[in-house]
Amino acid sequence: MTDEHPWAVRLAPGAVRALDRLPHKVAAAIAEFITATLPTDPYRMSKPLRHELAGWRVARRGDYRVTFRILDDDHALLIGRVEHRAHIYRPT
Template structure:
């Protein structure tokens, strides 16, 4: 989780609160599915940052894959 340390402290705190609160409670309502190269992932907005994640509905688990600024999160790696 070295990427998490690169986030501004204020943004990181807000994202943790968002992911463990509202997003965990109702991930489908607060996100949208992605297409093309990111097919299978979902995205949720928190300020200028995007949380890319997958869901395991059987286990009721949300797996966060990436949290980045909106300007770079969807670019190919």
């Protein structure tokens, strides 16, 4: 579902903390992905999660994963977590 207006991006506090803990180059690349690339077409750039993570989607950026919810009513993306692929699916 593409749209002429990109989606707004909101970061949960945990996502902000995760970005702060990453090496600068990695954090910059993920921040660019979250703010510029992902909002253009979040449905195409992600896949839905299942089971206890139903309602969330995941997008890949290198070895890192970004989990988010699409808030259709607000035309916004709520970024929940940013973690290495080995840790993203573990409970918080």
